[in-house]
Amino acid sequence: MSASLSITSATVDPALLDLPWHLPLDEWPSETIASLPKGISRHLVRFAYLSGYVIAVKETTTEMARGEYDMLRTLQRLDIPCVDPLAVVAGRLNDDGDDLASVLVTRHLKFSLPYRALFSQMLRPDTATRLVDALAVLLVRLHIVGFFWGDVSLSNTLFRRDAGSFAAYLVDAETGKLFDGGLSNGQRENDLEIARVNIAGELMDLQAGGRVEDELDPVEVSNGIVASYRSLWKELTGSESFASSERWRINQRVQRLNELGFDIEELAIRTDAGGTTVRIQPKVVDAGHHQRRLIRLTGLDTGENQARRLLNDLDSYSATHAREGQDVDEEQMAHEWLIRVFEPVVTSIPRDLRGKLEPAEVFHQLLEHRWFMSQREERDVPLAEAQTAYVNDVLRHRRDEATVINPPTESIAVPVDDDDSAEDVDWRERV
Template identity: 55%
Template structure:
């Protein structure tokens, strides 16, 4: 059978990779050394034409299936890695391969750790994973192998955003059943308990973290979020402000309410309120619409806060918000990023850099007893913080 690459190829040179060799034996000059999570398959990162791809060796049947599932998730705008192609017809005895685009600035959970996994870092990872699983279930996707190892994390202001990286066991349905949903949670509990025990055995788990309690925590976090998004709420007819409170709580969780279903409870004067359609990315969409910046949700919230502060400081309360956003980009955001040396600018994405500069400015101003200004904050951040940070982007050499 002849070699065949099937997919939406944007890089024809992918066919020039040494597909006749087992992935574990590929020459180093094709590969990029990036942090890898634990996988039952051989996974390597290859650089082609200035782009980094993740390549997984897997049977032909599962390569085709996972490729299709990842495209389904992409169409649903679910947080997952981007499928590129699958490769069949390699030399005899070699499995097929699945190609996905490397998610820049993303890290497997082990790479997020510094020394040992601190309780507050673990809490943020679990929050991100719970949001990911809820978002998948809302679009009818059954994961079947939810774990920290099958997830990539990107820094999102002070939190993390989680992305599915392994859809091999997934199933797409018009609507997920209660049994599938609970089984997914049960698998997540078991997997995370095992991962925590593994970290503990390797001396990488903080002494205050209990493996079983951590596994219980992800279940509890998931159920709280799912309930907030889907449970009926009974309110008195006159308490309409409670409807607004419900919407605000959902927005703070990163979800937008596209429609509310309100119906009267038979035989009473009460109303039943339930979010009928929910989607994630309330702040992301507003920032993208105003500025063209495509960021994570918490980054978008932080940048919008700064934009809104700029509006007030410049006396632009009554100006069109699109005009204000254009001025903020030109006068605040872009000059801040440009002031950072190019070789250091590649360590983090621009939205994260801006967020960290704002944080640094706040700490400096607290110590100084007054605002130190953005210029001084940028210089201090570069000299004292950024130079010591690891590079979280795949550095591509032409």
Template identity: 50%
Template sequence: MQFGSGPDPTDLLTLPWSTALADWPREKLVSLPRGISRHIVRFVRIGGKVYAIKEIDRGLAEHEYDQLRRLAKLGVPVVEAVGVVAGRTTPEGDPLDAALVTEHLRFSLPYRALFSRRLDPDLEPKTLDALAELLVRLHLVGFAWKDCSLSNTLFRRDAGALAAYLVDAETGELRPGALSNGQRLQDLDIAETNLAGELLDLQMSGLLPEQVDPLETAMSVIQRYEKLWAELTAPQTMGADEWWRIEKRLRRLNRLGYDVAQIQVNEKEGEPHVLVQTQVVEAGHHRRRLFDLTGLAVQENQARRILNDLDTYRSQAVLPETEVDEDTVARHWVTDVFEPVIEAVPPALREKLEPAEIFHEVLEHRWFLSEAAGHEVSIEDAVHSYLDTVLRYRPDEKAMLDPDLMGNGMMWADEDGGGLDEEAWEAAALRYGD
């Protein structure tokens, strides 16, 4: 066994590696939904964490482990690769495929749930935006996915939007330098074909709203990709006295969550204008800034929303003539604002959403309450109202169950690993809502 991070290897030694994954005993497994996969996948809980184990050829397992680790170092949202178990054999000496171990992404939602309108009628476009942005971010770092699909992606809430994470990288390749246009177009062709097929599958399952056309929707992801790609990479021509346009573009890129490593300026001979080529190297501008200030690791949109609240707190808490550094204000904000909100959530409701998403929704709820009341509502009153009228009625997104999502490659199981009967599904429907 080779593990780069994660649980104590002695815990992993207790798993039945000499048994084919399809035959693992139910008491070792936990019940979580999974998407369509070419390989056998099982979930296990070790030391309070849930891990996904995929049985796969050793060469592919080691390749995918390496790609996931390298992408994570580049700041791309991917599942965490924990290790590879190779050289497996049965007690009789028969060889078994290797096993890739990754950490399950907490609070992630499968795409079939997002398209089922069980959670939010606006999640379909948010899902498509998130997938397009993930593909852009992969291409910016030189990664050719070669199998872009909704099945190979997990989604987490991000301040009302969604953040997409790459789950399956076995066919992908991280290349030195930028991808060529041909390589990018090949990835887009594969993405469009896979997306259309998956959406047609949803349509056949009765999960796709009638007004959603699978082919047009698949094409819209490519259009979203091309728009964002142009915004991030297109050269800009300007006059010698128009540097304000570059500043405007840099601010726009920062609002999108991207940093600019450097700006190349090339004046063509005989041309009175300057051609400026920005080089965008990494997303996560707001997320990194918030982490530096507070130590909170959150999604990009959540960070943007929290930074706005932090700026408001600073303007209200610090007198104009007083000079207080940003780090000090941020520490006070965490103690005075963020932590009290999260600590007010009862233990029974903490699996509903991530802490950062709860805080974002409290801020949104406070705004609506203040708008209705005609005056500023305190954060304490907003928290109590949000817990009583909103959060307690939300489904648990740490591990969401939905009987309508069964079949067509989705796997559902009870806590013992077996299937849920009709009575159990009715109980789940009562708990999680329609």
């Protein structure tokens, strides 16, 4: 290890010092490297083992590494879904004393996949739409806190399964900027157009490689992010006017936002001079309504859709087991549901299958499997019976998503100069 090595980190893992920083990243030994699927990146990115978990190491300039490290930490404080920044390593020298590129180190997000790995499984055509919808939600959350991404794409995003949908996490904040006064409409529209064009190009690339169904239209799917984004943005930030006799619509608006997974910290409510019209507008909107309720009741930290599904099962359990004529103690029922329903399911999953999916996703899929079995057999299938069938018929045949070791997807270098390739020009013309 070179004496000039500089590591910037909020909490330094001593094992960082043992990695071969004196070697270029593309020469790191195989015993250090974790074979995980990679997305497309303009920089060289490798995955490595560190203290029992996996890290992503990206070669870049010192200035850009430190800027992105600081930005990711800021986004984390703002509760934005993104990768966890661990360190910036600078001052690297090889054995001959020559300078090596600085690196940004982030923690690999367990149970997450780049979009190319998802499509390598030849999933149903609507997967593209669900990924775009998840990215639209992420983009809205970023814009609400005043973050201009500047390079919105599927490649710069990781996806985790979330109760039949996907949750999107920002991976690359290299081009992002945070504005204290919020974003202008022009900045938001610019980000949205970047997203639309990039997504179309990425899907065309997959289509050219025969990795998506023929009926998938990349341009139509990419246009979907515009519609999804604007619909969600209007619901979260748009004002609404109604007659003062319809004040129940205030609660209706709050309920709609809660169903979307957002909480309202403050509402601006105004009436006109005659008191006949009420105008409301959310002032501060925060995501994770169902997640926070589930954590408060059970301590389980899940995705938003997973939380919604688990809460539905919890509420159903409470309605079934509550004593007649007595008020339901929500916290007591949550404790009973946790130890009698959720935990027995999770702990009974065979140890060799626990890397397939997150526990909350397993529970969600089990409920789905039980429902389909009950429909097919026209009877109420017990949970234990459904679990046996789900484990043997479904879970056992999935590949592990905790790390997704096989099959590896190679990183693909993209041009960083101003000259577009013929393929780039072709798909941009189509968009």
